[in-house]
Amino acid sequence: MIxxxxxxxxxxxxxxxxxxxxxxxxKIEDIxxxxxxxxxxxxxxxxxxxxxxAKDSDGIGGISEVKAxxxxxxxSAASVLSRGxxxxxxxQFFVASPLLKQEFCLETGQCQQDDAIAINTYKARIDDxxxxxxxx
Amino acid sequence: xxxxxxxxxxxxxVVGNGMVGHHFIDQLxxxxxxxxxxVTFSEESRLAYDRVMLxxxxxxxTADDLALTSPQAYDEQGVEYFIxxxxxxxxxxxxxxxxxxxxxxxxxKLVLATGSYPFVPPVPGxxxxxxxxxxxxxxxxxxxxxxxxxHVGVVIGxxxxxxxxxxxxxxxxxxxxxxxxxxxxxxxxLDQEGGDLLRSKIEDLGVCVHTEKNTTExxxxxxxxxxxxxxxxxFLETDTIVFSAGIxxxxxxxxxxxxxxxxxxxxxxxxxxxxxxxxxxxxGECALWDNKIFGLxxxxxxxxxxxVSHLTRGGLNGEVKTFSGADMSTKLKLLGVDVSSLxxxxxxxxGSQSYSxxxxxxxxxxxxxxxxxxxxxxxxxxxxDTSDYGQWLQLVLNKIELSQPPEYLLLPxxxxxxxxxxxGVEALPDSAQICSCYxxxxxxxxxxxxxxxxxxxxxxxxxxxxxxxxxxVPLVTQVLNSELEKAGVSINDNLCRHFAFSRxxxxxxxxxxxxxxxxxxxTECGEGEGCEVCKPAAASMLASLWNEHVLAExxxxxxxxxxxxxANMQKDGTYSIVPRVPAGEITPExxxxxxxxAKKYNLYTKITGGQRIDLFGAQLNQLPLIWQEMxxxxxxxxxxxGKSLRTVKSCVGSTWCRYGVQDSTEMAITLxxxxxxxRSPHKVKMGVSGCARECAEAQSKDFGVIATDKGWNLYVAxxxxxxxxxxxxxxxxxxxxxxxxxxxxxxxxxxRTAERLQRTSVxxxxxxxxxxxxxxxxxxxKLSINDELIxxxxxxxxxxxxxxxxxxxxxxxxxxxxxxINSEALDxxxxxxxxxxxxxxxxxxxxxxx
Ligand SMILES: Cc1cc2nc3c(=O)[nH]c(=O)nc-3n(C[C@H](O)[C@H](O)[C@H](O)COP(=O)(O)OP(=O)(O)OC[C@H]3O[C@@H](n4cnc5c(N)ncnc54)[C@H](O)[C@@H]3O)c2cc1C
Ligand code: SF4
Numbered sequence: 001m002i003x004x005x006x007x008x009x010x011x012x013x014x015x016x017x018x019x020x021x022x023x024x025x026x027k028i029e030d031i032x033x034x035x036x037x038x039x040x041x042x043x044x045x046x047x048x049x050x051x052x053x054a055k056d057s058d059g060i061g062g063i064s065e066v067k068a069x070x071x072x073x074x075x076s077a078a079s080v081l082s083r084g085x086x087x088x089x090x091x092q093f094f095v096a097s098p099l100l101k102q103e104f105c106l107e108t109g110q111c112q113q114d115d116a117i118a119i120n121t122y123k124a125r126i127d128d129x130x131x132x133x134x135x136x
Numbered sequence: 137x138x139x140x141x142x143x144x145x146x147x148x149x150v151v152g153n154g155m156v157g158h159h160f161i162d163q164l165x166x167x168x169x170x171x172x173x174x175v176t177f178s179e180e181s182r183l184a185y186d187r188v189m190l191x192x193x194x195x196x197x198t199a200d201d202l203a204l205t206s207p208q209a210y211d212e213q214g215v216e217y218f219i220x221x222x223x224x225x226x227x228x229x230x231x232x233x234x235x236x237x238x239x240x241x242x243x244x245k246l247v248l249a250t251g252s253y254p255f256v257p258p259v260p261g262x263x264x265x266x267x268x269x270x271x272x273x274x275x276x277x278x279x280x281x282x283x284x285x286x287h288v289g290v291v292i293g294x295x296x297x298x299x300x301x302x303x304x305x306x307x308x309x310x311x312x313x314x315x316x317x318x319x320x321x322x323x324x325x326l327d328q329e330g331g332d333l334l335r336s337k338i339e340d341l342g343v344c345v346h347t348e349k350n351t352t353e354x355x356x357x358x359x360x361x362x363x364x365x366x367x368x369x370x371f372l373e374t375d376t377i378v379f380s381a382g383i384x385x386x387x388x389x390x391x392x393x394x395x396x397x398x399x400x401x402x403x404x405x406x407x408x409x410x411x412x413x414x415x416x417x418x419x420g421e422c423a424l425w426d427n428k429i430f431g432l433x434x435x436x437x438x439x440x441x442x443x444v445s446h447l448t449r450g451g452l453n454g455e456v457k458t459f460s461g462a463d464m465s466t467k468l469k470l471l472g473v474d475v476s477s478l479x480x481x482x483x484x485x486x487g488s489q490s491y492s493x494x495x496x497x498x499x500x501x502x503x504x505x506x507x508x509x510x511x512x513x514x515x516x517x518x519x520x521d522t523s524d525y526g527q528w529l530q531l532v533l534n535k536i537e538l539s540q541p542p543e544y545l546l547l548p549x550x551x552x553x554x555x556x557x558x559x560g561v562e563a564l565p566d567s568a569q570i571c572s573c574y575x576x577x578x579x580x581x582x583x584x585x586x587x588x589x590x591x592x593x594x595x596x597x598x599x600x601x602x603x604x605x606x607x608x609v610p611l612v613t614q615v616l617n618s619e620l621e622k623a624g625v626s627i628n629d630n631l632c633r634h635f636a637f638s639r640x641x642x643x644x645x646x647x648x649x650x651x652x653x654x655x656x657x658x659t660e661c662g663e664g665e666g667c668e669v670c671k672p673a674a675a676s677m678l679a680s681l682w683n684e685h686v687l688a689e690x691x692x693x694x695x696x697x698x699x700x701x702x703a704n705m706q707k708d709g710t711y712s713i714v715p716r717v718p719a720g721e722i723t724p725e726x727x728x729x730x731x732x733x734a735k736k737y738n739l740y741t742k743i744t745g746g747q748r749i750d751l752f753g754a755q756l757n758q759l760p761l762i763w764q765e766m767x768x769x770x771x772x773x774x775x776x777x778g779k780s781l782r783t784v785k786s787c788v789g790s791t792w793c794r795y796g797v798q799d800s801t802e803m804a805i806t807l808x809x810x811x812x813x814x815r816s817p818h819k820v821k822m823g824v825s826g827c828a829r830e831c832a833e834a835q836s837k838d839f840g841v842i843a844t845d846k847g848w849n850l851y852v853a854x855x856x857x858x859x860x861x862x863x864x865x866x867x868x869x870x871x872x873x874x875x876x877x878x879x880x881x882x883x884x885x886x887x888r889t890a891e892r893l894q895r896t897s898v899x900x901x902x903x904x905x906x907x908x909x910x911x912x913x914x915x916x917x918k919l920s921i922n923d924e925l926i927x928x929x930x931x932x933x934x935x936x937x938x939x940x941x942x943x944x945x946x947x948x949x950x951x952x953x954x955x956x957i958n959s960e961a962l963d964x965x966x967x968x969x970x971x972x973x974x975x976x977x978x979x980x981x982x983x984x985x986x
Binding site for chain 2: 025032034037038045051053072077079086087089091098
């Protein structure tokens with residue numbers, strides 16, 4: 001754990017020095033596939049999800065991708081979305097709130113059960129095994 | 137003046153707040169709340185309760201469970217009520233009532249729903265202490281009180297109610313006798329052969345039956361409190377007596393106020409349920425229609441509906457419903473024996489012929505009465521096996537022409553002949569009444585199916601069919617299936633958009649192909665990436681088969697909220713923790729430890745309904761710390777987070793309790809340790825009581841075990857909570873090994889065949905063939921799968937590990953128990969405040985203030 005924190009501060013120092021806005025938060029191996037974690041990103045709680053499909057279109061084992069949204073569930077004001085279940089519909093990924101199960105699109109933040117509600121999204125990428133975030 | 141009168145609410149006074157009086161009020165209010173002011177009087181000490189279920193008061197149901205309404209509900213509905221208040225007179229000219237407490241109440245419309253009272257023959261000595269009748273909850277309290285100082289109990293009267301009363305006395309642990317004047321039991325419903333078979337079955341249960349006994353006096357006894365002398369010179373000694381010698385309509389108010397009565401009592405009513413006074417209705421057991429009294433609840437409800445319909449001029453839908461008599465067919469379970477009688481059971485119709493079939497090995501008796509041309513079924517008697525009841529009743533009620541010679545009806549069903557049965561429902565006219573408790577016709581059901589009620593539970597909840605005595609459920613299911621088939625709706629039980637298979641099919645696929653991960657399952661038979669339906673369902677099935685740790689790398693992403701972190705998430709994102717306390721038995725050391733952990737981590741503590749302790753307000757990072765301390769002290773996870781066995785609730789049983797007949801705590805511990813951790817389609821609760829007093833409320837559990845002096849009675853598919861259901865008696869007087877074997881098989885069969893998130897209650901109700909089928913599977917191994925089921929459950933039992941203990945030893949798993957992946961900080965959104973000396977989540981207002 002300590003290890004990573006040092007890693008993070010070093011990385012983040014590096015990125016800001018390079019004036020690139022990507023901030024490293026952890027390694028991809030820190031996020032068990034098809035689950036999420038919560039990261040402290042510039043003082044904000046961000047939920048990051050690691051998707052790895054069962055099979056890709058070519059039928060071979062999938063590659064990892066990451067998505068990031070606000071960690072706070074707007075319905076309960078609890079910081080829990082990173083602990084939600086990842087769901088898929090028509091090739092789009094969602095996270096279902098672990099509390100009352102409303103789903104939020106990981107691409108757009110749009111709530112599926114209530115048109116009026118959407119949550120913040122962040123840019124996320126895997127760069128050489130590191131998970132990085134950027135304000136959208 | 138007349139203008140004013142119209143705008144004022146009509147005052148409707150209902151005398152008698154029994155089942156029918158209450159149903160009337162309920163219907164009136166749901167039809168039309170604004171036009172009526174409703175007042176009701178009950179001479180009993182409480183508002184309406186379910187008299188039909190009276191006997192269950194002795195086997196676990198409380199007065200509250202039986203209540204059909206409550207003072208709060210009446211207050212909310214604006215119904216004025218007076219309990220403990222007898223109405224003693226009616227002044228029909230002034231349109232007022234007088235109560236025993238000298239109140240005078242006016243009415244615009246009066247409804248007499250005074251029911252009936254038990255008839256007690258004028259036997260000398262009948263008015264002593266410990267001699268009772270069987271009609272009200274107060275009677276039952278008095279009987280239970282007498283039982284405390286009694287060894288022997290006698291019921292006078294071997295009719296339907298008498299046998300119910302005998303059951304109650306037996307449940308209270310008394311040596312039980314039934315004394316009947318007629319030559320057979322249930323003389324009204326059964327013929328001699330049926331009565332004889334019922335008698336032998338009941339005697340097998342240890343109840344002594346004495347027929348053709350005319351009690352002449354009750355005097356002091358030698359060995360017991362009383363001695364009953366019979367006309368034939370014989371006698372019987374007993375400590376408690378319950379009279380159940382028939383009922384008489386309670387028509388005294390009508391009598392003194394000069395309403396027309398029948399020759400042998402009963403308040404005469406017409407098809408609108410009006411008495412000879414146009415402002416007075418009579419409904420339920422006090423009413424006499426076409427010279428008949430209806431001693432069942434369904435006809436009373438039908439009368440209540442007619443009266444409401446007349447009073448509201450057809451109510452909302454304008455259709456005036458008249459009362460046109462009711463079928464008196466009955467299907468009952470008396471002392472565990474199925475009995476039913478339908479239509480003209482005695483062959484009273486001119487020219488009718490009867491056929492009967494006795495299978496003494498199976499203990500079943502069937503008799504049919506058919507018309508002189510053998511074309512129509514007129515009536516029937518069934519003892520021991522009443523599975524034909526629903527189908528036959530429809531043949532009788534709708535006068536359907538038989539397609540085969542009548543004796544075919546009696547032959548044991550040939551396997552695979554159920555297609556015939558389905559043809560049966562299609563032959564029914566649309567007007568056929570399928571559910572007699574709630575008067576639901578085939579047309580109602582078809583309409584509901586076509587309006588989208590595509591499964592049995594939806595159909596039940598929108599039509600109420602099958603929610604009364606439940607006897608019609610098989611037929612309702614047949615109507616549903618035939619209707620769906622007609623509409624070309626293939627019965628779609630696909631799990632979700634990712635799998636075109638039902639849970640049962642997927643379970644088999646996983647089992648046969650030995651699939652271990654969700655990815656394998658998707659590759660094998662699914663598409664896409666899964667969702668909130670199929671992921672947890674797959675996690676549950678994989679666990680039910682292979683029992684791998686739920687946080688294993690391939691499985692963790694499938695887990696639902698609580699399983700995901702092995703704790704129960706609360707509204708603010710914190711967790712609650714429940715260590716296992718098998719059977720609720722806990723040492724002072726463990727109690728102190730739990731207390732000190734709660735204190736150390738500042739957790740809110742509450743005792744659960746399942747005899748455990750729940751600790752609330754733990755943050756994610758605290759879970760491993762807390763569990764470390766628990767596990768070190770020898771506590772293990774309680775699986776409060778899992779769809780799996782929760783608790784086995786128990787009483788102290790024979791170890792401490794002076795009534796206990798078996799060691800219920802030890803059995804509960806055995807069961808809890810046997811089945812802990814096994815993942816199932818939904819949570820499973822069990823209970824074990826040390827005697828029939830049922831302090832552990834086992835009959836509200838999925839598996840209920842109640843001690844008898846010979847062993848254990850096993851009950852299945854009970855439920856508390858939102859959809860309460862009394863468990864069904866599955867088998868009696870089992871020894872320990874058989875009890876456990878049966879639970880093993882039923883539990884695994886449930887795991888295999890239930891839908892996702894289906895409790896055992898709904899599962900059993902949906903199982904074609906119901907309880908009898910389940911018995912056949914478990915007891916007779918009908919499907920020849922019991923060995924396999926036992927192997928499977930044994931695997932689960934043998935591979936049990938405390939999930940927290942394993943987690944604490946695995947750094948990879950522990951990594952997830954931190955709020956942030958990149959910081960040790962805690963979640964700043966979690967804020968507590970204090971209430972009643974403990975923490976609780978701060979509500980928004982508090983957060984702002986802080
Ligand atoms: C043990 C038992 C088992 C039964 N099992 C079945 C069954 O399996 N199936 C079935 O269909 N039926 C069964 N019944 C019958 C069923 O309970 C009755 O048909 C039903 O309760 C009749 O309802 P009711 O409202 O007409 O009368 P009740 O429920 O008797 O209500 C009448 C009420 O009016 C009150 N009352 C009377 N006079 C006055 C007055 N002057 N002032 C104030 N209050 C008054 C009475 O105290 C009573 O509370 C059973 C009955 C018993 C006792
Ligand atoms: S505590 Fe148990 S044994 Fe004692 S009366 Fe209650 S159920 Fe029976």
